[in-house]
Amino acid sequence: MSSLMILSLVIGLHVSAAVDGMMPTKHYRDHPCIRTCRVNAPMVCEYDFRAETFYTLTKACRDCPHNVTDCYRPGCISADGNSRAVLVINRMLPGPAIHVCEGDTVVVNVHNKLNGEGISIHWHGILQHGTPHMDGVGMLTQCPIPEFTSFQYRFTVSDPGTHFWHGHSGHLRSDGIFGAFVVRQAVERELHHGLYDYDLPEHTMLVNDWLIELTMDRFANHHQASGDNKPASMLINGRGAHRVFYNSDLNENITTPYEVFNVERGRRYRFRIISNGMLNCPIQLSVDNHTLRVISSDGNPFKPIDVDSINIFAGERYDVVILADQEVGNYWVRARGQADCDVKSAFQQAILRYDGSAAEFPTLPTGHQFGARYGKKLNPWNKKATEMLVPVSLLENLRPSNEALKETPDKKFYLSMDFNNIDNFNFYVGPEYVSPSVVVEAYNHLLSPQINYISNTLPPSPPLSQFHDIPQEMFCNADTVQRNCSEEFCECVHTLKVDLNDTVEIVVIDEGKIWDANHPMHLHGHKFRVIGMDRLNKSTTLEEVQRLDNEGKLIRNLTSPVDKDTVTVPDGGYVILRIHANNPGFWFMHCHIEFHANIGMAVVLQVGEFDQMPAAPANFPRCGSWPYTPETVTPPVTDAASSIHIHLLPLISVLLSYIL
Numbered sequence: 001m002s003s004l005m006i007l008s009l010v011i012g013l014h015v016s017a018a019v020d021g022m023m024p025t026k027h028y029r030d031h032p033c034i035r036t037c038r039v040n041a042p043m044v045c046e047y048d049f050r051a052e053t054f055y056t057l058t059k060a061c062r063d064c065p066h067n068v069t070d071c072y073r074p075g076c077i078s079a080d081g082n083s084r085a086v087l088v089i090n091r092m093l094p095g096p097a098i099h100v101c102e103g104d105t106v107v108v109n110v111h112n113k114l115n116g117e118g119i120s121i122h123w124h125g126i127l128q129h130g131t132p133h134m135d136g137v138g139m140l141t142q143c144p145i146p147e148f149t150s151f152q153y154r155f156t157v158s159d160p161g162t163h164f165w166h167g168h169s170g171h172l173r174s175d176g177i178f179g180a181f182v183v184r185q186a187v188e189r190e191l192h193h194g195l196y197d198y199d200l201p202e203h204t205m206l207v208n209d210w211l212i213e214l215t216m217d218r219f220a221n222h223h224q225a226s227g228d229n230k231p232a233s234m235l236i237n238g239r240g241a242h243r244v245f246y247n248s249d250l251n252e253n254i255t256t257p258y259e260v261f262n263v264e265r266g267r268r269y270r271f272r273i274i275s276n277g278m279l280n281c282p283i284q285l286s287v288d289n290h291t292l293r294v295i296s297s298d299g300n301p302f303k304p305i306d307v308d309s310i311n312i313f314a315g316e317r318y319d320v321v322i323l324a325d326q327e328v329g330n331y332w333v334r335a336r337g338q339a340d341c342d343v344k345s346a347f348q349q350a351i352l353r354y355d356g357s358a359a360e361f362p363t364l365p366t367g368h369q370f371g372a373r374y375g376k377k378l379n380p381w382n383k384k385a386t387e388m389l390v391p392v393s394l395l396e397n398l399r400p401s402n403e404a405l406k407e408t409p410d411k412k413f414y415l416s417m418d419f420n421n422i423d424n425f426n427f428y429v430g431p432e433y434v435s436p437s438v439v440v441e442a443y444n445h446l447l448s449p450q451i452n453y454i455s456n457t458l459p460p461s462p463p464l465s466q467f468h469d470i471p472q473e474m475f476c477n478a479d480t481v482q483r484n485c486s487e488e489f490c491e492c493v494h495t496l497k498v499d500l501n502d503t504v505e506i507v508v509i510d511e512g513k514i515w516d517a518n519h520p521m522h523l524h525g526h527k528f529r530v531i532g533m534d535r536l537n538k539s540t541t542l543e544e545v546q547r548l549d550n551e552g553k554l555i556r557n558l559t560s561p562v563d564k565d566t567v568t569v570p571d572g573g574y575v576i577l578r579i580h581a582n583n584p585g586f587w588f589m590h591c592h593i594e595f596h597a598n599i600g601m602a603v604v605l606q607v608g609e610f611d612q613m614p615a616a617p618a619n620f621p622r623c624g625s626w627p628y629t630p631e632t633v634t635p636p637v638t639d640a641a642s643s644i645h646i647h648l649l650p651l652i653s654v655l656l657s658y659i660l
Contacts, residue, residue: 161299
């Protein structure tokens, strides 16, 4: 074999490995796009994401946690010490962080090596103006990426702030497919630049509730049997302590390590906090002995507010400035679970470590109860506003007003949410599972989280690229559905349609008839202004909120309301949202609690007509239902002559074109 042939073979193997996703594990902490941002100096920032099924405390972890150094080895996921399967990108938990500048083009090559599962990735907070096909919602904006294949996401980021990426098919994000996505700005465009000394990638903080088994196991048990939906653990940047190990050499109990954030005394640090919460688990976050100066939410700056703690709901992000003004030492960063996380006292901690202090634990006690910090709190959970409880509707936007705030909206919708006592045939119908003589409560009747008594389902093909392949009768809403959905189960592609450039008002109501829950609603493709919010009572109704609105009793702030893309709806109350529908496409609006969204608590916002939406990229993947129709099957070639005839047809056509 010649040298040239050997070289060609080596190059071919390298290219094939890259195409198949067999790249080395990459964390991208030294990516060239992590830089000081400058105006009009964009870069192309490329990443390779390999998705696969993995496990915590693998052989790569060696003697972790008995030798804590081993817990930091490449390929070691120690999590909270519990052994369980995980779904990961590049064998990391969280996955690789993306840190870029406003105006950069982001390219992510996703290689799917998951076992028998499709994947799509949503760039949460990136509005995808002009690139709706890159939004990453499986069966809405794209087909899920099949196993053994790859898909390239490519888009320009024009939405500065703290965001994150996560799987948007099945339970991917709950089991580990998520990571930070931070878009920084040039100094002259950053409204809060003077409030801090450092904005470092290592001060990005991802918090989430965490199960000790694969989410699908808990999902199936909860919906099909009598299993609970209560998390027992939490993570901060994929680390924490839950399972206790015994170290016989030291004759003491040990745990897997906590995340550590290093600071220098006297300096001010911008921390970017992201919630990848998956279940009904608002997280109260605080830092012992330190005040949080909150300056931004969901990438949108507002007038700073000093608080002792914040509640962060699934899908939200908050930027806080922490002044390291205490004595040199170690201080607990506390994440305390509430609601369903309170049932099993789920909590987690990290360490704020001052330079010069010993590598040891803080001295204050640990535990769920010690995370209940008192004082001023931003974003209360199911409480009315007070001097000490500040809802996001009272934050003051620092950006100018826009079309979303005009006096009278072009379209207005009321969306009522709750858990409805209707047999969902996707899980069971009562008489088939239990004798009619048995009391409903005795067999844990499944209640369906719905919007306007409709469970959303996704279509068999993505409407953004294959709109005409979808039977139009699959689309419905409260005005078009033909059944009485308060008495029988209704399921469809729940769609609200608005015209391009409409000002749209959405009043979202949590009736609160059952349980003291929370529903953090996330909208893709648009920011919304939170112009109103209140908890009326322990419960309310759509009719009561409409009546109060007609009487002028729903207070609206049309002056300087905050921009967000995720907001919780008070139980027994409402939020009023305004958007300027200037981004054509099919956009998902859904509860960011995984179990709620996956069984239908969602709507699709169609902005504009189909012919006003950007065309799909060339050769964009297609998918959908396929009925077998024998009359369309091409007959097989039966002899050599026929084979020659078929293969010569293209050549004959080309020759004739030249002759004629």
